[in-house]
Amino acid sequence: MPVDYRLYLVTDGSPAILGDRRLEDVVKSALDGGVTVVQYRDKTSETKSMIANATALGRLCSLYRVPLIINDRVDVAIASGAQGVHLGQSDMNPAVARQLLGPNAIIGVTVSTIAEAGTATRAGADYLGIGTVYATPTKENTKYIIGTSGVQEILRALYKGRCGACPTVAIGGINDKNVQRVIFKSSATVKKLNGVAVVSAIMSAGKPENAARELRGLIDQSPVFITRVSQVELRVEQMLACVNDVIEQLAQKQPLCHNMTNLVVQNFAANVALAIGASPIMANNGGEAPELAALGGALVINMGSVTPEAIDNYVKAVHAYNACGQPVLFDPVGAGATTLRRDTVRTLKDSGYYEVIKGNENEISVLLGETTAQQKGVDSGASISSEAKKAHLALQLALQERNVVVLTGKTDYLSDGVRTFSVSNGSEYLGHITGSGCTLGTTIAACLAAHRGDPLLATLSGMLIFEIASERASLREDVKGPGTFVPAFIDELYNISKLAQQYDTSWLANAQVSEVS
Numbered sequence: 001m002p003v004d005y006r007l008y009l010v011t012d013g014s015p016a017i018l019g020d021r022r023l024e025d026v027v028k029s030a031l032d033g034g035v036t037v038v039q040y041r042d043k044t045s046e047t048k049s050m051i052a053n054a055t056a057l058g059r060l061c062s063l064y065r066v067p068l069i070i071n072d073r074v075d076v077a078i079a080s081g082a083q084g085v086h087l088g089q090s091d092m093n094p095a096v097a098r099q100l101l102g103p104n105a106i107i108g109v110t111v112s113t114i115a116e117a118g119t120a121t122r123a124g125a126d127y128l129g130i131g132t133v134y135a136t137p138t139k140e141n142t143k144y145i146i147g148t149s150g151v152q153e154i155l156r157a158l159y160k161g162r163c164g165a166c167p168t169v170a171i172g173g174i175n176d177k178n179v180q181r182v183i184f185k186s187s188a189t190v191k192k193l194n195g196v197a198v199v200s201a202i203m204s205a206g207k208p209e210n211a212a213r214e215l216r217g218l219i220d221q222s223p224v225f226i227t228r229v230s231q232v233e234l235r236v237e238q239m240l241a242c243v244n245d246v247i248e249q250l251a252q253k254q255p256l257c258h259n260m261t262n263l264v265v266q267n268f269a270a271n272v273a274l275a276i277g278a279s280p281i282m283a284n285n286g287g288e289a290p291e292l293a294a295l296g297g298a299l300v301i302n303m304g305s306v307t308p309e310a311i312d313n314y315v316k317a318v319h320a321y322n323a324c325g326q327p328v329l330f331d332p333v334g335a336g337a338t339t340l341r342r343d344t345v346r347t348l349k350d351s352g353y354y355e356v357i358k359g360n361e362n363e364i365s366v367l368l369g370e371t372t373a374q375q376k377g378v379d380s381g382a383s384i385s386s387e388a389k390k391a392h393l394a395l396q397l398a399l400q401e402r403n404v405v406v407l408t409g410k411t412d413y414l415s416d417g418v419r420t421f422s423v424s425n426g427s428e429y430l431g432h433i434t435g436s437g438c439t440l441g442t443t444i445a446a447c448l449a450a451h452r453g454d455p456l457l458a459t460l461s462g463m464l465i466f467e468i469a470s471e472r473a474s475l476r477e478d479v480k481g482p483g484t485f486v487p488a489f490i491d492e493l494y495n496i497s498k499l500a501q502q503y504d505t506s507w508l509a510n511a512q513v514s515e516v517s
Contacts, residue, residue, distance in 0.1 A: 003067055003106060004036040005127060005195035007216050008169050010071070011041050012203045013053075024056050030202050031064045033212025036195070039086050041071035054080035067106055074100050084108065086129065089116060094123040110171070112144040114157040121158070127167040129197055130154050133182060134173025134350060136199070145172075147350055148185040149369075149400050151193070159191040171197035176214050177319065180223040181353050185402055195219070224325040225353045233418060236515045239457055243508060246451045246461035247500035251277035255449035256297025257442055260284050260317060262304035265435035268486070269300075272439040275493040276465060278446035286316025293317075293324040298449035301354075302331045302438045306344045318352030327448035327455070330354040331441045335366040342366060349401075355448055355455050357397065358406040358441050361385060364393050368400070387411060387422075391516040395420050404455045406444070408437060412463060413516065416456040423460070424512035425467035427474040429485040440466050443493075464511055465500075469493045471510065 009030050013023045027038060038061050040054050054068065054076050061068040067083035070076050074097050077085045084106030085097055094107050101107070109120035110129045117128055130151050132144065144150070151170050158164055170182050174196045186193050198215065205211035234242065257278040259269050266282040273280035283292065293299070299321045301314050321328045335345045345366060357367065370393070385393070391413045398405040398417040407413045412423040430436040444462035451458040472495075473479060473488035496507045 003127070003167070005167050005169050006036050006219050007034060007212065008037040008039065008129075008171075008195050008197040009035040009202055009212070010039045010171070010197055010199045011057075012199050013042055013045075017200065017204045023053060024060060026203060026208050027057055028060055029208040030212045031061070031066060033202075033209040033214075034216035035066065035202070035212050037067055037069060039069040039071055039197070040076075040082070041199075047073075047076065050076045051079045054082055058082055069106060069108060077101065077105075084126070086110070094120060094125050098124050111154065112146055112150070114154055117154050117158055117163075118161060121161075121163045121166050125166065127169065127194070128154075128158075129169050129171045130193075131170055131197075132172030133170050133186075134178070136173040147346075148182055151182075151186040152189055152400060155186065155191040155193070156189045159189065164191045167194040169193065169195045169197045174198050175201035176211070176218060178350075179215060179218050180225075181322075183219065184223050184226065184353070185400075223353070225322040225355075226325075234454065234457060235419070236421065236513055239421075239460055240508060240511060240513060242457055243461045243464055243511075244500050244503065244505045246447055246458055247276070247465055247497060248503070250446055250450035251497050251501050253277075253450045254279050255446060256281060256292065256295045257446045257449065258283060258289070258292050258297055258299045258317075258321075259302070259438075259442060260300065260314060261302035261438055265302070265304075265438045268435045269439050269442045271490050272493060273442050273446060275490050276443060276446060276497050278442075278449070280442070284310070284313055286313035286320070289317035289320035290323075293320040293326050296324075296326065296449070298327045298329065298445035300329045300331065300438075300441045300445045301348070302441060303333045303335070303341070303344065303348065306340055311344055311347060314348055315351045318348070318354070322352050327355040327445065327452075328352065329356040329358060329441050329445040329448065331358050331438065332363045332367060333359075333437075335359065335363040354401065354403055356404045356406060356444055356459055357401060358408065358437075358444065360408050360437075361390055361393065364397055364405065364407050368393065368397055388516075391415070391420050391422065404459050406459060406463070408440070412467075414456065414459055414463065415516075419456060420516040421456075421460065422514045422516055423463050423467065424514075425464065425471060425510070427467075427470035427485070429474050429479075429482055429489075430467075430470050432482040433486055460513065464508065464513070465493065465496050468507060468510065469496055472496075472507075 058068045069084045069086050070082045071086050072091050086108040088110050106126050108127045109125040111117040202208050202211045257273045257280050270280040332345045394405045394407040394413040394415040398415040404416045443466045447458040447462035469492035472492040476488050479485050479488045
């Protein structure tokens with residue numbers, strides 16, 4: 001009979017987790033809530049006690065037709081009549097366990113690398129526990145923290161190695177706040193996860209049944225933060241034909257654009273948002289985010305300050321907007337400048353789903369883990385990559401994060417993992433003023449809030465109004481340099497918005513957009 005791995009409970013009987021409750025009662029409550037597999041994990045009890053506990057849990061699980069798996073101890077599995085064992089990398093070889101347990105036993109193996117996954121499947125593992133996804137207090141000897149990108153890599157390797165039929169569960173730090181994101185982002189490959197394994201999210205809950213039921217509900221439903229409704233992937237000509245409509249929608253809807261950015265840029269960002277028809281608010285306190293997210297706008301996180309307080313506020317805000325299904329744009333400013341900023345990028349990337357990630361070549365490379373070069377402040381520095389390589393970087397990150405990625409530079413690249421475009425518009429003055437990158441993020445986010453059908457189209461629309469407005473401003477006779485450029489640029493954003501509302505598409509005549517093969 002096939003095993004349902006959707007919600008895999010790993011028990012923890014430590015006093016800090018269990019308190020004065022009986023393990024059997026907590027597991028029964030979790031089964032009532034919808035747990036589909038139970039693993040009995042006990043690193044401290046004597047063998048006799050473990051067999052007694054496992055036997056009792058086995059009787060309980062049989063009432064729910066849920067398999068009981070024993071962590072590590074093949075002898076306990078045999079003595080208690082459990083359905084199988086779960087083995088770590090330092091435990092018994094799966095092939096030996098099979099000889100002892102027989103052909104019908106369920107044998108799972110924890111893997112953290114592609115090599116470990118290959119070895120386990122060749123040894124006859126029935127399923128794999130992939131992780132550790134996030135840091136967790138329940139395992140003292142965590143070998144690797146691999147994140148969702150690491151899970152992706154293992155799933156992809158299993159498929160390529162013709163092991164796509166082997167069931168998999170993600171494990172490590174998974175809870176109700178991140179379970180949908182783990183499943184969604186890990187499944188950016190042909191092979192999908194079959195479920196998630198949780199420990200503390202259920203075992204330490206005051207009401208395990210409610211915790212399990214909530215997790216099952218989240219597992220079984222589509223993430224609210226994925227709101228794409230368009231089923232048609234538009235190509236370049238079709239996209240350009242729709243851009244004016246997006247800008248017109250923006251002016252009509254006047255969506256909230258919530259900016260979490262530094263003080264230097266706030267005034268400029270607010271004026272840009274107003275010029276294109278959005279309603280800006282500069283609010284860096286994450287406590288305000290739930291109410292602001294409910295207003296139906298978009299959030300921009302410009303990673304300016306990386307103090308513990310700022311990071312906490314960013315995380316609170318992205319959680320709030322994800323919960324409401326509203327778009328978030330992440331700009332990892334200066335991601336490669338310091339070790340602290342690299343660590344912060346990893347924290348923020350793992351803390352939420354971003355509909356768009358925008359950064360220069362160095363910043364995008366840091367998010368992909370492809371560079372250790374130190375970035376000089378917020379500047380991207382001299383590029384050492386070919387144009388094809390830059391386009392590929394955007395594509396790679398979009399595939400990994402299942403979102404839209406914008407890689408900025410002399411030529412910009414944007415990708416949703418399926419379509420990749422280059423945009424060659426923009427004035428050189430943008431590189432000589434403070435906040436041009438941050439305000440591009442503001443513009444894109446406003447378009448995302450206005451147009452929820454195709455995030456790539458919304459992103460392209462924001463890029464084009466921003467960059468074409470900069471070109472129009474630079475050609476004005478009253479513009480003599482960066483100082484006179486800024487007010488002219490804001491004027492041209494406003495003027496293009498007015499043209500769009502009149503269904504005048506003449507401003508798009510010089511759009512330089514190409515599809516990258």
